[in-house]
Amino acid sequence: MAMSGMSRAHAATNVDVIVIGAGISGLHAASLLNEQGAKVRVIEAQSRVGGRLLSLRNLEGAPEAGGDSILGGYGRVRDTCAKLGLTLNDFERRRGADKPEIAIDGQVIPRSMWKDHPLNFLPSDRKQEFPGRRSFEKVVDQFNPLVSASDWIEPNSRKFDESVYSFLKRHGWSEASIAQNYETNIGRGSSAHDCSILTWYFRRAWDKIQTDIESVALKVEGGNQTLPETMAKRLGDAILLSNPVVNVVANERGVEVRCVNGSVHQSRFLICATPISPLRSIKFDPGLPPPLAKAVALLPSMMITKIFLNVKKPFWQEDGLSPAMWTDTVAGEIGALRQAEGSDRVTGLLARVRGFPTQRLDAMGERAAGALVIAEYEKLRPAAKGMLEVAAYKSWTKDPYARGTWAEWEPGQIHEFLPELIKPTGRIHFAGEHASLANRGMEAAMEAGERAALEVLGRL
Ligand SMILES: Cc1cc2nc3c(=O)[nH]c(=O)nc-3n(C[C@H](O)[C@H](O)[C@H](O)COP(=O)(O)OP(=O)(O)OC[C@H]3O[C@@H](n4cnc5c(N)ncnc54)[C@H](O)[C@@H]3O)c2cc1C
Numbered sequence: 001m002a003m004s005g006m007s008r009a010h011a012a013t014n015v016d017v018i019v020i021g022a023g024i025s026g027l028h029a030a031s032l033l034n035e036q037g038a039k040v041r042v043i044e045a046q047s048r049v050g051g052r053l054l055s056l057r058n059l060e061g062a063p064e065a066g067g068d069s070i071l072g073g074y075g076r077v078r079d080t081c082a083k084l085g086l087t088l089n090d091f092e093r094r095r096g097a098d099k100p101e102i103a104i105d106g107q108v109i110p111r112s113m114w115k116d117h118p119l120n121f122l123p124s125d126r127k128q129e130f131p132g133r134r135s136f137e138k139v140v141d142q143f144n145p146l147v148s149a150s151d152w153i154e155p156n157s158r159k160f161d162e163s164v165y166s167f168l169k170r171h172g173w174s175e176a177s178i179a180q181n182y183e184t185n186i187g188r189g190s191s192a193h194d195c196s197i198l199t200w201y202f203r204r205a206w207d208k209i210q211t212d213i214e215s216v217a218l219k220v221e222g223g224n225q226t227l228p229e230t231m232a233k234r235l236g237d238a239i240l241l242s243n244p245v246v247n248v249v250a251n252e253r254g255v256e257v258r259c260v261n262g263s264v265h266q267s268r269f270l271i272c273a274t275p276i277s278p279l280r281s282i283k284f285d286p287g288l289p290p291p292l293a294k295a296v297a298l299l300p301s302m303m304i305t306k307i308f309l310n311v312k313k314p315f316w317q318e319d320g321l322s323p324a325m326w327t328d329t330v331a332g333e334i335g336a337l338r339q340a341e342g343s344d345r346v347t348g349l350l351a352r353v354r355g356f357p358t359q360r361l362d363a364m365g366e367r368a369a370g371a372l373v374i375a376e377y378e379k380l381r382p383a384a385k386g387m388l389e390v391a392a393y394k395s396w397t398k399d400p401y402a403r404g405t406w407a408e409w410e411p412g413q414i415h416e417f418l419p420e421l422i423k424p425t426g427r428i429h430f431a432g433e434h435a436s437l438a439n440r441g442m443e444a445a446m447e448a449g450e451r452a453a454l455e456v457l458g459r460l
Helices: 024-035 075-083 133-143 149-153 155-160 164-170 175-181 197-213 226-238 290-298 357-364 366-380 413-421 441-457
Strands: 011-020 040-043 088-090 101-104 107-109 217-220 245-250 255-259 264-272 283-285 304-311 325-327 333-337 348-354 388-395 428-430
Touching: 011 024, 011 255, 024 040, 024 075, 024 226, 024 264, 024 441, 040 226, 040 264, 075 226, 075 441, 133 164, 133 175, 133 197, 149 155, 149 197, 149 413, 155 197, 155 413, 164 175, 164 197, 245 264, 264 441, 290 413, 304 357, 304 366, 325 366, 348 357, 348 366, 357 366, 357 388, 366 388, 428 441
Parallel strands: 011 040, 011 264, 101 325, 245 283, 264 428
Antiparallel strands: 088 217, 101 107, 245 255, 255 264, 304 348, 304 388, 325 333, 333 348
């Protein structure tokens, strides 16, 4: 035991770097360090790798319960797939194949009647647009002050950081319009009050970069989970599964990581690559610096529950409507999955429930929640009666090792928290999707993993 002052228990490993979390962020960090000759160990809580990448391989075409689309500008993700010999298939055309119906207040409103419909609360100059996020994003694009996405973290962007609510109010949106067109099937945050408009400026500038590079929505053949699985295979027995970390003890000589099963692991450096909320369950000795501890404690995560539905018969051929529907019910936005190889056939429906309605469903339990989602859909579409059954249910908020889908920034948090979340403390470095400066989603996870690996390499 080289590290006096730490555990007297037998240490299971003594390596250069321990990485906590075998999502693509942690695996990318571990792979880069491994390539440079460092001895690494990845400690993962679950019995599988991949974290927020979860492909439902028991359903046709292995639809994604977690991270879905790999976009044009995902340099790190695409490069890693190429190096590992993984095939990427483009679903962009199929993604836009359905024109969703508008279902509000218990009725499906024909598109031809939408513009002048009394339930259309869009601002008067936007009445002809589809309700919800797409219309909101057009306003963001119109007023986006960022020249490039990464400008969001520049000091002079701080002045743009206000709530979505105050941004929309400044641009003349009514309460009813905000409730219908921002807070229904909410894109980010859980209300217009708790979401920063700066995240949207960033998001839309970043989206543009993605499509400017190449307008694609790629998925890994066999499911996106194949990517972390192949990365993990390369790392061999450096990966330790089913080992939730509960305690990290660090001093000037090294780091000791303790797991719930009592195993103890030592290393010279540590990379924490868990999502932000599960990080709260790890006890750090000594405690994290107060500004970082505050960020870890307060940064919220987006709430999303996905319910996959099997379809017994294509009932939309009977009622002549699209299988996809944008609803103001607890069933959220329902899309048609087209996952079959070489065919555009509908392979199932997917209800994406976002924000507060997920809490109602999650509190009911999966069986009752699934039944409610189907009942809401059937109420709107009598032809669907008896035609749907739940194929899979995934609440990301209830997943103890995710506790949400991705970090969401409240007004004021970006400039206060992000610099803290990427700063090493002693021998501990931080990765994970939330610790990225210039990307989102899977690419953000890899960007953060790469940064943390380079920081540690410079110290080995
Ligand atoms: C519903 C949904 C849709 C998404 N859509 C997209 C999309 O279309 N495009 C896109 O690019 N991205 C998307 N994402 C985001 C993308 O999936 C994530 O950004 C990315 O997978 C995060 O990788 P990560 O390694 O940072 O975290 P994770 O994948 O969450 O990995 C963290 C790992 O840490 C482990 N862990 C947690 N606590 C502990 C502990 N105490 N001890 C040990 N291990 C622990 C977890 O089990 C997990 O394996 C989506 C995510 C979700 C959930």
